Amino acid sequence: xxxxxxxxxxVEKLKKHFPITRGFLxxxxxxxxxxxxxxxxxxxxxxxxxxxxxxxxxKSTTGRAILQLHKPTAGRVFFEDIDLTSLKAxxxxxxxxxxxxxxxxPYSSLNxxxxxxxxxGEPMVIxxxxxxxxxxxxxxxxxxMVGLKRMHANRFPHExxxxxxxxxxIARALALNPRFIVCDEPISALDVSxxxxxxxxxxxxxxxxxxxxxxxxHDLSMVRHISHRVAVMYLGxxxxxxxxxxxxxxxxxxxxxxxxxxxPVPDPKIERQRIQIILEGEVPSPANPPSGCVFSTRCPLxxxxxxxxxxxxxxxxxxxxxxxxxxxxDLGSSKIIS
Amino acid sequence: MSTQPTSTILDVRNLTTRFNTLDGIVxxxxxxxxxxxxxxxxxxxxxxxxxKSVTMLSILQMIPQPPGKITDGQAxxxxxxxxxxxxxxSKSDIRHVRGREIGxxxxxxxxxxxxxxxxxxxxxxxxxxxxxxxxNQAxxxxxxxxxMVGMPDAQKRYNNxxxxxxxGMRQRVMIAxxxxxxxxxxxxxxxxxxxxxxxxAQIVDLVSKLRDELGVAVIWITHDLGVVAGxxxxxxxxxxxxxxxxxxxxELYEHPQHPYTNGLLGALPKLYESExxxxxxxxxxxxxxxxxxxHCQFAYRCTFAFERCWEEIPxxxxxxKRHKVACFYDIENGRPRHVP
Numbered sequence: 001x002x003x004x005x006x007x008x009x010x011v012e013k014l015k016k017h018f019p020i021t022r023g024f025l026x027x028x029x030x031x032x033x034x035x036x037x038x039x040x041x042x043x044x045x046x047x048x049x050x051x052x053x054x055x056x057x058x059k060s061t062t063g064r065a066i067l068q069l070h071k072p073t074a075g076r077v078f079f080e081d082i083d084l085t086s087l088k089a090x091x092x093x094x095x096x097x098x099x100x101x102x103x104x105x106p107y108s109s110l111n112x113x114x115x116x117x118x119x120x121g122e123p124m125v126i127x128x129x130x131x132x133x134x135x136x137x138x139x140x141x142x143x144x145m146v147g148l149k150r151m152h153a154n155r156f157p158h159e160x161x162x163x164x165x166x167x168x169x170i171a172r173a174l175a176l177n178p179r180f181i182v183c184d185e186p187i188s189a190l191d192v193s194x195x196x197x198x199x200x201x202x203x204x205x206x207x208x209x210x211x212x213x214x215x216x217x218h219d220l221s222m223v224r225h226i227s228h229r230v231a232v233m234y235l236g237x238x239x240x241x242x243x244x245x246x247x248x249x250x251x252x253x254x255x256x257x258x259x260x261x262x263x264p265v266p267d268p269k270i271e272r273q274r275i276q277i278i279l280e281g282e283v284p285s286p287a288n289p290p291s292g293c294v295f296s297t298r299c300p301l302x303x304x305x306x307x308x309x310x311x312x313x314x315x316x317x318x319x320x321x322x323x324x325x326x327x328x329x330d331l332g333s334s335k336i337i338s
Numbered sequence: 339m340s341t342q343p344t345s346t347i348l349d350v351r352n353l354t355t356r357f358n359t360l361d362g363i364v365x366x367x368x369x370x371x372x373x374x375x376x377x378x379x380x381x382x383x384x385x386x387x388x389x390k391s392v393t394m395l396s397i398l399q400m401i402p403q404p405p406g407k408i409t410d411g412q413a414x415x416x417x418x419x420x421x422x423x424x425x426x427x428s429k430s431d432i433r434h435v436r437g438r439e440i441g442x443x444x445x446x447x448x449x450x451x452x453x454x455x456x457x458x459x460x461x462x463x464x465x466x467x468x469x470x471x472x473x474n475q476a477x478x479x480x481x482x483x484x485x486m487v488g489m490p491d492a493q494k495r496y497n498n499x500x501x502x503x504x505x506g507m508r509q510r511v512m513i514a515x516x517x518x519x520x521x522x523x524x525x526x527x528x529x530x531x532x533x534x535x536x537x538x539a540q541i542v543d544l545v546s547k548l549r550d551e552l553g554v555a556v557i558w559i560t561h562d563l564g565v566v567a568g569x570x571x572x573x574x575x576x577x578x579x580x581x582x583x584x585x586x587x588x589e590l591y592e593h594p595q596h597p598y599t600n601g602l603l604g605a606l607p608k609l610y611e612s613e614x615x616x617x618x619x620x621x622x623x624x625x626x627x628x629x630x631x632x633h634c635q636f637a638y639r640c641t642f643a644f645e646r647c648w649e650e651i652p653x654x655x656x657x658x659k660r661h662k663v664a665c666f667y668d669i670e671n672g673r674p675r676h677v678p
Binding site for chain 1: 385386504506507534535536537538539540542543561562563564565566567568570587588591601602603604605606607608616617618619620621623624
């Protein structure tokens, strides 16, 4: 699995703040929801970068801001060394076919009044792929590729199950031969036995077509399974990023440790013996994040400095990024369970 | 964790529930039987539409009738003194069982709580109704209950409305309501599905603590085999409205006997697995519940299915100590079983 591929997507200090406004006719901004607050990472060609975190941590917003579906408040996003944030809408449109998205909810992301042929064919119509006949042929090929039958082309979304709908969404994303796909929780709405089908399909397609994925999810075991590297987000910030093995076996940030520990293991013997880290409280509001380290309000190892100074996001080990004051400091260990 | 079986408090036999809809009859629950012992935790596992929730709602007569109809079965509830068939109770009698003898926690705490009443009122309501407490006593007890479920600042929070709480806190309120009258059975219907993992861990921890403190038997409905491993004594796997396998938790994870259970366990990526392997997927989709089951419901997706599987419905069959499976094929030895 290629970790050494060249950088396809580079995200630099990306921020996305949503304004909070008051007033009816004359509205004024009274604050901002800091959904994404300065995240940086690279995605290499042919790899899957997993992006995990709890609801409201900004992982979906990050995915959308990379594709410029949300205009970033600050920061830059490079795709094939082109700065997407500086492009005009027209220039961006030329690049769009190369970056696509698979959505979480296969029920609301497909137009109920369109047939599968129209849904999957639409990106090709918009981008002038060819005449109707050519588009139809391509749709058939795509349906084959995602494991649907050609006769499905004339059916409507409601005739399909959740897993099949997600396959339609994948076919649509593949229509224009993209290089990069943002998968925004593509399996969260599916049953366990169906999740495995979709994940296997995504893995096969990656091998076949050399795709690069940003895989957004909250299911850590699935992220570990599919990703080459994993970034952990908390309250709008990436708190840790490392390759899969390192992140799960030697997590440095206390939040990553707690998150991994909170995942129940489907094995009663392990589950009874292991010591679980149970965090107190819940994620603070991104409209009013705590000062200093964003995790300081829930961190079991919190020190004075944590609530005062924001920790720097740095490369603590080779290719292992973390933002925590305690890592390699004389304040004490960053491990909750040593 | 595992409690020694003492006495059975719930014995469900051949429960069958149908829904008459415009499109036809939905065969939601097809002859489900199980027992629940005092103080034990039974996990009911299955995918959406397998009938796990409808089974529990039927027992409490909580499915809307019509369109729903319980066409067959018994749910015998032993409260130490007498045995009652919950399905045969009158509306007013079953109301004394709900909340008083059997508490229930729902999946979505936001839609299950009344948005225009304070949470204090919603908890104390059942105390006044079922336990005959005065309003003052109920208020005091409610604050104790809120404390018990880990609500910080319980006294103040009594007067808050549901929208003022986060998802995890709302679920704590739901739990307080469910345990208010110290029920014998607590049914938890996917209580953590809508929550984040770190909050899920808090809730699972809380329910296990309460179970041990109050000695309540828990029926935990879930689709997450991970949660089950930590909390359950016994597991019951459902598919297409039927129980396909039932076993002690260790036995089920080590020796799954039904191809569906086996497939489900294979479909899960393991967090502590260093080598990445291809996930075992169960091809196909869940059964169409509009069709009356006449053979094994899993046969459509089963790689081991042979003639008999398409001819009759397999019944639960003893394959080990407290381990039953409804399958004609012996996956461990790779040949059909001798099932009567």
